[in-house]
Amino acid sequence: MCTTMNDLTIIEPRICELVRELTDAPATGGVADALRPVMSEVIDQAVASSQGGKRLRALLSLDAFDALTASHHDTGSSAHTAMLDLACAIEVFQTAALVHDDIIDESDLRRGKPSAHRALEHTVHNASIGRGLGLMLGDILATACIEIARRAARHLNNGDAIIESFLTMQREVEIGQVLDLGVEMTPLSDPQALAAASLNVFRWKTASYTTIAPLLFALLAAGVEPAKAQQQALAVGEPLGLAFQLADDLLDVIGSSRNTGKPVGGDIREGKRTVLLADALSAADASDQQELRDMFEAAHRDEQQVKRAIELFGKTGAIDRSRERISTLWKQSQTAITDLELNESLDESGKRRLTEACARFIPIDLR
Amino acid sequence: MCTTMNDLTIIEPRICELVRELTDAPATGGVADALRPVMSEVIDQAVASSQGGKRLRALLSLDAFDALTASHHDTGSSAHTAMLDLACAIEVFQTAALVHDDIIDESDLRRGKPSAHRALEHTVHNASIGRGLGLMLGDILATACIEIARRAARHLNNGDAIIESFLTMQREVEIGQVLDLGVEMTPLSDPQALAAASLNVFRWKTASYTTIAPLLFALLAAGVEPAKAQQQALAVGEPLGLAFQLADDLLDVIGSSRNTGKPVGGDIREGKRTVLLADALSAADASDQQELRDMFEAAHRDEQQVKRAIELFGKTGAIDRSRERISTLWKQSQTAITDLELNESLDESGKRRLTEACARFIPIDLR
Numbered sequence: 001m002c003t004t005m006n007d008l009t010i011i012e013p014r015i016c017e018l019v020r021e022l023t024d025a026p027a028t029g030g031v032a033d034a035l036r037p038v039m040s041e042v043i044d045q046a047v048a049s050s051q052g053g054k055r056l057r058a059l060l061s062l063d064a065f066d067a068l069t070a071s072h073h074d075t076g077s078s079a080h081t082a083m084l085d086l087a088c089a090i091e092v093f094q095t096a097a098l099v100h101d102d103i104i105d106e107s108d109l110r111r112g113k114p115s116a117h118r119a120l121e122h123t124v125h126n127a128s129i130g131r132g133l134g135l136m137l138g139d140i141l142a143t144a145c146i147e148i149a150r151r152a153a154r155h156l157n158n159g160d161a162i163i164e165s166f167l168t169m170q171r172e173v174e175i176g177q178v179l180d181l182g183v184e185m186t187p188l189s190d191p192q193a194l195a196a197a198s199l200n201v202f203r204w205k206t207a208s209y210t211t212i213a214p215l216l217f218a219l220l221a222a223g224v225e226p227a228k229a230q231q232q233a234l235a236v237g238e239p240l241g242l243a244f245q246l247a248d249d250l251l252d253v254i255g256s257s258r259n260t261g262k263p264v265g266g267d268i269r270e271g272k273r274t275v276l277l278a279d280a281l282s283a284a285d286a287s288d289q290q291e292l293r294d295m296f297e298a299a300h301r302d303e304q305q306v307k308r309a310i311e312l313f314g315k316t317g318a319i320d321r322s323r324e325r326i327s328t329l330w331k332q333s334q335t336a337i338t339d340l341e342l343n344e345s346l347d348e349s350g351k352r353r354l355t356e357a358c359a360r361f362i363p364i365d366l367r
Numbered sequence: 368m369c370t371t372m373n374d375l376t377i378i379e380p381r382i383c384e385l386v387r388e389l390t391d392a393p394a395t396g397g398v399a400d401a402l403r404p405v406m407s408e409v410i411d412q413a414v415a416s417s418q419g420g421k422r423l424r425a426l427l428s429l430d431a432f433d434a435l436t437a438s439h440h441d442t443g444s445s446a447h448t449a450m451l452d453l454a455c456a457i458e459v460f461q462t463a464a465l466v467h468d469d470i471i472d473e474s475d476l477r478r479g480k481p482s483a484h485r486a487l488e489h490t491v492h493n494a495s496i497g498r499g500l501g502l503m504l505g506d507i508l509a510t511a512c513i514e515i516a517r518r519a520a521r522h523l524n525n526g527d528a529i530i531e532s533f534l535t536m537q538r539e540v541e542i543g544q545v546l547d548l549g550v551e552m553t554p555l556s557d558p559q560a561l562a563a564a565s566l567n568v569f570r571w572k573t574a575s576y577t578t579i580a581p582l583l584f585a586l587l588a589a590g591v592e593p594a595k596a597q598q599q600a601l602a603v604g605e606p607l608g609l610a611f612q613l614a615d616d617l618l619d620v621i622g623s624s625r626n627t628g629k630p631v632g633g634d635i636r637e638g639k640r641t642v643l644l645a646d647a648l649s650a651a652d653a654s655d656q657q658e659l660r661d662m663f664e665a666a667h668r669d670e671q672q673v674k675r676a677i678e679l680f681g682k683t684g685a686i687d688r689s690r691e692r693i694s695t696l697w698k699q700s701q702t703a704i705t706d707l708e709l710n711e712s713l714d715e716s717g718k719r720r721l722t723e724a725c726a727r728f729i730p731i732d733l734r
Contacts, residue, residue, distance in 0.1 A: 025542050025571065026535055028601060032567035034560045038549030039542070100506060104499035129548050132471035135502070136548070139467060140541045142506065146513060147534045154527070160517075163530070167514045168393055174507045175392050175406070181496050181503070182405030193401045200399035204392065234395060 007062050007084065011055055015088045019050050022144035023137075041123050042137055045116055049137070050095050052111040056360060057094065057214050058087035063357035064218035067350040068342065079221065082155035086217055089148040089166065090209060096141035097173055097209075103134055104177070142170065158220040158229075165220065165230075169213040176205025183273050188281060188293045195278035199242060202275075207241020211361065224342055235336040236358070243329035244361040249274045250322045251363070253310055265306040271296055275325070280318035288312055323366060330367045333358060374429050374451065378422055382455045386417050389511035390504075408490050409504055412483055416504070417462050419478040423727060424461065424581050425454035430724035431585035434717040435709065446588065449522035453584055456515040456533065457576060463508035464540055464576075470501055471544070509537065525587040525596075532587065532597075536580035543572025550640050555648060555660045562645035566609060569642075574608020578728065591709055602703040603725070610696035611728040616641045617689045618730070620677055632673040638663055642692070647685035655679055690733060697734045700725060 023046040024039065025031050031039050065083045101107075102115035109115060114122065117134025121127045149166040153159040179201045186197050216233035220226060253276060255264045267274055277296065281289055292312055295305050313319050337351055337358070346354075359367070390413040391406065392398050398406050432450045468474075469482035476482060481489065484501025488494045516533040520526040546568045553564050583600035587593060620643060622631045634641055644663065648656055659679055662672050680686050704718055704725070713721075726734065 022538065023542075026539060028597070029570050029605075030567075031546065032560075032564040034553050034557075034564040035546045035549040035567060038545060038552065042545050100502055104502060106495075124552065126552065128473075129551060132548050133545060135467055135471060136541055136544045139506075139509065140538065140545075142509065143534055143537045143541060147531070147538070150527075150530060150534065160521070163517060164514070167510055167517065170510045171389065171507065171514070172393060174503055174510060175390075177503045178405060178409050178500060178507075179398065179402045181499050182402040184496060185405065185491065185493065186401050190401075193399075197399040197401040200397075200402060203396050230395070238396075 007059065007087075008055060010084060011058055011088060011091070012051075014084065015050050015091055016047055018085070018088055018148050019046050019092060019141070019144065022147055023140050038124070038133070041120065042133055042140070045119055045123070045133075046137055046141060048113070048119070049099060049110070049116045049141075050092065052113070053091055053094065055087075055091060057090045057210055059360070060211065060357050061087045061090060061214035061218050064215050064354055065221055067353040067357070068218055068222035068224075068346055070347075070350050070353075078155050082152040083218075083221055085148055085152035086156070086162070086221070087214075089145045089152065090169075090214060090217075092141055092145040092148060093166075093170060093173075093209065096138050096145060097177075099134060099138035099141065101177065103131065103138070104181070146170070156221040157223040158226060161226040161229075162217055162220050165213060165216050169209050172204050172208035176201055176203075176208060180205055186273060188273075188277075188296055191278045191281035194273060195275050195282065198273065198275045198278060202242050202245040203238065206245040207238050210244055211241035211358075212237035219342075222342075232336075232340060232342070236333050236340070236354075239329040239332040239336070240358050240361060243326045243333065243366075246275060246322055246326045246329070247362050247366050249276055250319065250326065250366070253313055254319060265310060268306045268309045269301055271298075271301060276313055276318050276322055279321045280313050280316045283316040283318060283321070284312065288316065326362065326366050330362055374426065374454075375422060377451060378425055378455060378458070379418075381451065382417050382458055383414055385452070385455055385515050386413050386459060386508070386511065389514055390507050405491070405500070408487065409500055409507070412486055412490070412500075413504055413508060415480070415486070416466060416477070416483045416508075417459065419480070420458055420461065422454075422458060424457045424577055426727070427578065427724050428454045428457060428581035428585050431582050431721055432588055434720040434724070435585055435589035435591075435713055437714075437717050437720075445522050446524075449519040450585075450588055452515055452519035453523070453529070453588070454581075456512045456519065457536075457581060457584075459508055459512035459515060460537060460540075460576065463505050463512060464544075466501060466505035466508065468544065470498065470505070471548070513537070523588040524590040525593060528593040528596075529584055529587050532580060532583050536576050536583075539571050539575035543568055543570075543575060547572055553640060555640075555644075555663060558645045558648035561640060562642050562649065565640060565642045565645060569609050569612040570605065573612040574605050577611055578608035578725075579604035586709075589709075599703075599707060599709070603700050603707070603721075606696040606699040606703070607725050607728060610693045610700065610733075613642060613689055613693045613696070614729050614733050616643055617686065617693065617733070620680055621686060632677060635673045635676045636668055638665075638668060643680055643685050643689055646688045647680050647683040650683040650685060650688070651679065655683065693729065693733045697729050 020043060023043045062083055098110060099116045102110055103117050107115050108118050116137055117131045120133040121130025124130050150163055153162040156162060183197050183201055186194050212233050215237045216229055219229035219233055249267060252267045281292055284292060295301055295309060334355060337354055340346060387410060390410045429450055465477060466483045469477055470484050474482050475485050483504055484498045487500040488497025491497050517530055520529040523529060550564050550568055553561050579600050582604045583596055586596035586600055616634060619634045648659055651659060662668055662676060701722060704722055707713060
């Protein structure tokens with residue numbers, strides 16, 4: 001009996017345990033007494049920063065693995081235990097990426113608490129040392145997640161391909177961050193290019209580790225040959241990951257009953273160059289286009305402007321266009337699941353289970 | 368015929384080739400036209416930042432491997448080729464660490480050229496985006512070096528232990544950076560504690576990847592059982608690595624015919640808390656101790672103060688104490704080599720070769 005809730009109950013303390021072990025100094029040498037306090041503060045912050053995630057990525061990987069191995073499924077098996085750790089590794093990687101993302105964006109908050117570097121600045125009463133510790137904390141977590149994946153992969157099929165895929169995932173997200181910074185420098189004068197660039201960033205920065213890699217790890221661990229596993233993880237995961245990010249951006253504008261943890265219009269306030277903005281610029285008449293450009297080329301936007309931008313996103317049809325994009329991508333992902341031809345385990349019920357796991361990424365009214 | 372010069376000739380272009388491949392986006396997806404320029408700038412900077420190292424660590428690993436496998440040595444062998452790549456991976460890791468180190472220290476220069484984040488700030492004409500790109504460049508290189516090591520390890524003995532050791536090395540250096548930031552906050556009122564803390568930082572931040580890991584990789588690749596390999600790499604590498612860092616700090620104060628690339632007294636100017644400073648504070652009379660504390664607790668030190676600090680380092684015997692420390696550690700490392708009991712390949716001539724490789728880390732007049 002392995003339910004999603006059961007997995008969640010196991011994942012949280014396991015992430016904490018792994019992070020605490022792998023952010024501390026190895027046993028081959030001690031830490032000097034005078035330096036123990038700073039080490040403890042970094043370890044505690046590593047654990048604090050690791051908490052509060054929705055674990056969507058870990059659950060996708062675990063559910064996909066269960067769907068793919070239904071016929072010989074055993075919760076207590078070494079393979080299931082290893083998959084749980086591999087799922088934790090994805091989550092620890094996300095934390096590592098967010099810690100650096102918050103430094104780059106100079107964000108004060110993450111998941112409603114102080115971001116890691118801000119918390120450390122506060123703890124050590126020194127902004128520059130605190131920020132340095134935050135940067136190193138991101139590095140330590142990025143190394144830790146690979147070690148977690150390496151240990152897990154030894155007990156899974158295609159172990160070497162899993163480590164290779166994990167490193168590729170990490171590289172893709174890092175490149176996605178570079179491209180995301182590039183988008184900030186993309187002129188608003190060519191909305192088509194901006195939309196293409198934004199979707200390209202979603203492929204690398206979001207779909208990579210949110211959907212493609214979790215599915216790929218499950219396929220590899222289930223014994224699917226690496227080239228085929230990669231092709232099928234991309235077929236299902238790429239449209240799903242793009243739809244997830246588009247939905248996230250859309251909910252930021254139209255709001256949601258689901259608590260996204262962000263105030264409505266936050267992306268607009270920050271001047272983020274989104275697909276929504278690109279679609280609005282593409283469809284706007286000359287006067288609305290100019291208004292949007294002036295607004296987003298300015299250093300700041302006030303509440304009145306945020307409201308006006310949302311109005312223009314609606315008026316130009318950009319919101320409807322995003323709904324269309326999400327629904328099309330979701331259907332594409334579903335078709336890819338239907339077309340999966342893998343092994344005897346993935347029967348109709350297995351595919352249904354996989355579809356349900358994927359559906360968690362897209363609110364029901366946007367599918 | 369495999370000489371050190373031959374290895375150096377191969378290492379440089381190989382690092383460039385590997386870095387160029389692994390900082391670009393994988394073939395499973397393209398980069399949007401509008402974002403190609405920023406991607407190219409980051410790749411070019413990755414290559415530029417990778418150049419100019421002395422490759423001491425790579426050479427130690429290669430020479431140790433050759434010394435350990437002399438009896439069945441073959442330059443063109445797949446093992447030697449894989450060791451070359453593993454040696455490159457250590458160098459790429461160093462570059463990754465230096466890129467983040469320069470961000471933390473807000474250093475403008477590295478190896479006589481603009482540091483990576485400064486160069487990128489200049490290229491994109493935007494300080495905050497340039498710094499973000501620099502941070503991501505460090506992340507990309509840190510991931511790239513593990514992928515280089517993973518590929519190499521597949522062709523070597525103890526492949527999985529090599530990857531594990533590579534990740535441990537990375538974690539040790541990252542923890543060393545945390546502790547180094549901790550030393551900056553250590554009060555000058557307890558010189559003994561300061562000396563212990565500084566030496567502890569040297570163990571993690573320097574010895575780890577400079578001497579211990581390069582020796583460990585060679586031992587593992589030569590087929591030595593992992594637990595024994597680790598014990599022997601520590602026995603030789605830990606004192607050698609500490610001596611190397613002490614010598615580096617000493618040369619910063621007394622100068623050297625060898626070009627260290629830094630002006631004399633640079634560490635003092637920056638207010639760095641070194642073992643030299645701790646030894647000077649320990650041995651100083653009350654008045655000299657107060658003078659040193661006032662100097663190093665101030666935000667800046669002028670040329671006159673730098674000169675005076677050097678004078679006090681001499682007068683208190685701290686410089687002689689450092690010479691003693693270096694010479695003792697060097698002898699400890701040499702004794703450990705003499706005591707090595709590994710395999711038939713490591714005969715007297717092999718041990719001589721290993722000693723010569725280690726000697727590169729310590730100037731002859733300090734041994």
